[in-house]
Amino acid sequence: MENKLKIYNTLSRKKELFKPINPPHVGMYVCGPTVYGDAHLGHARPGITFDIVFRYLRHLGYKVRYVRNITDVGHLVADADAGEDKIQQKARLEQLEPMEVVKYYTDRYHKNMEQLNTLPPSIEPTASGHIIEQIELVKKILENGYAYESDGSLYFDVEKYNKDYHYGKLSGRRIEELMQNTRELAGQEEKRNPFDFALWKKADPTHIMHWPSPWSEGYPGWHLECSAMGAKYLGETFDIHGGGMDLLFPHHESEIAQANAATGHDPVRYWMHNNMITINGQKMGKSLNNFITLNEFFSGDHPALDQAYSPMTIRFFILQAHYRSTLDFSTDALKAAEKGMRKLFDAFYLLEELKPSATSSVDVKTIEEKCYEAMNDDFNTPVVIAHLFDLAHSINQVYAGKETMTQEDIDYTKRFFSTFLFDLLGLKDNKEKDDSALIDYLMQTILEIRQEAKNRKDYATADRIRDELAKMNIQIKDTKDGAKWSFK
Known part of the structure; x- marks a missing residue:
């Protein structure tokens, strides 16, 4: 390049x-x-x-x-x-x-x-x-x-x-x-x-x-x-x-x-x-005793905070402003950053659900070029993010049937979207990990209930649990070490 x-x-x-x-x-x-x-x-x-x-x-x-x-x-x-x-x-x-x-x-x-x-x-x-x-x-x-x-x-x-x-x-x-x-x-x-x-x-x-x-x-x-x-x-x-x-x-x-x-x-x-991060127009720092520690952001344990904010919300908040511009802190700005970042993650995952068409009405490669132009222009991350929001809008339009993308463009978009969102901007979707842990916990609970039914020789209930899970593409295998589950 x-x-x-x-x-x-x-x-x-x-x-x-x-x-x-x-x-x-x-x-x-x-x-x-x-x-x-x-x-x-x-x-x-x-x-x-x-x-x-x-x-x-x-x-x-x-x-x-x-x-x-x-x-x-x-x-x-x-x-x-x-x-x-x-x-x-x-x-x-x-x-x-x-x-x-x-x-x-x-x-x-x-x-x-x-x-x-x-x-x-x-x-x-x-x-x-x-x-x-x-x-x-x-x-x-x-x-x-x-x-x-x-x-x-x-x-x-x-x-x-x-x-x-x-x-x-x-x-x-x-x-x-x-x-x-x-x-x-x-x-x-x-x-x-x-x-x-x-x-x-x-x-x-x-x-x-x-x-x-x-x-x-x-x-x-x-x-x-x-x-x-x-x-x-x-x-x-x-x-x-x-x-x-x-x-x-x-x-x-x-x-x-x-x-x-x-x-x-x-x-x-x-x-x-x-440049500096400010609170009410004043520099944030230890010498002025107006700072909020990162641990306080992550726990929400500070009088100026109304909730806990994830590390990725803080990262996205900072990347929404060019590094040479001042950045003023507010809880409203953090909430907006959290919401905006979620939109990008959701659009990326939505790519898996798009139905390809014979032609594309979305010019994916031009959006990618604009992202590179922004990064080459003194690491202009807010402009990159703006272009990714445009891409997210197009993905949602394709999903709604108002725009079209070929399978080739869908695959191309996955690669370049992932490169900018995860590799270059350095964002991680912790919600995906949290959801995975929650699913695993719920499945273990369901399997325990099924095992209790089997212990009572209530095989009808045990089979019903297995069959209902199968409808959601979840496969149950009974082994000598207990039941195991996996997605089909």
Whole structure:
């Protein structure tokens, strides 16, 4: 298939034809969670967004190395360079070892991502597992003159870097604005400029997580870890770097600066950022205490929810908006997503019941082409879904006798509908599994009643149960281990 995929590149601020560095191989790095609490809807969006990218690139025939990190050290409260580590704070409050906190919430995050049917990444490195790589990266930046030491801590010299490069080219900010708008914060007196950021922090006596380095016993800065791990697993320059819009500045901006300072060139060719999920127009997140965890969505146990919502409803809700647009949460929107997704599943299963005609009035291949056009247009899932709704309408019309399809077109539709609905959009029909379990339970109950009738020598009732089930294409076989049932 000819590659027509265009990706909106945050760096160039336009859609660009995707051309990997080493086709057919693609390197993709996505910033994962800081694991100090349960995942919420804001975590689901990048998980699903880049799962779609991963799925589609593989569908196009690329071999993708998908790296998603786990931040387990170095991310301080309020995303600052002073204060307490987020995981250490959680560990202190709950009287646990920091790595107990990390393990507990990492396992829960993985479970949530599995429930949302996101494919696991190829590699999932942790910041604490790559301290050596981070120290070596700091050494390069220091040797090249873009960092300075202050009482055992290392800081990136943004002003000096900006004379040779452009700090702010990803976010569109200018250093003059940073100088005007960045205020001095307590505990940051050791910096030359308030907007300089930490590469390595000297640990104070109360800091639990720390490692030896040439400068001090300390820990890495938050921005450093992604630069080090991205380079280790994908090389000094790789294809795609993704994450939430809230990471664009300062996190991703600082990653670009660190890479240039160490290697003399940008680390990434295509920067992708998913937009925020909002509640009443306000960003959803832990810092604002307005988030709903995924487990609360799945159980319905939250004051803002009127019922439980399945993982697939959450996935479909997120896919109904383009990843670069904001998405406002409401229970009405979730209900609409649940209803819409059910319509697509029902239409797919209805294909089995269609009666073929000699000719087709439905142009199936044009609908398929439109779906591919939408995916090639920066992974435009809402447009794909709109085309699938058009297809579902046509299937219903054929079933009602108002449209026609040949057997060839019915078979073709099954394949392409399944590809987009299940393989590319990553949806699963859990209702089908629930129905299967319910049928199995009911059948076992019926067989027990039949066996009781036989034990009473009421063979007329036992035979009637068998015959009535046969009318529904259910076959009963009596074996030495008991009665078995199956569909004919």
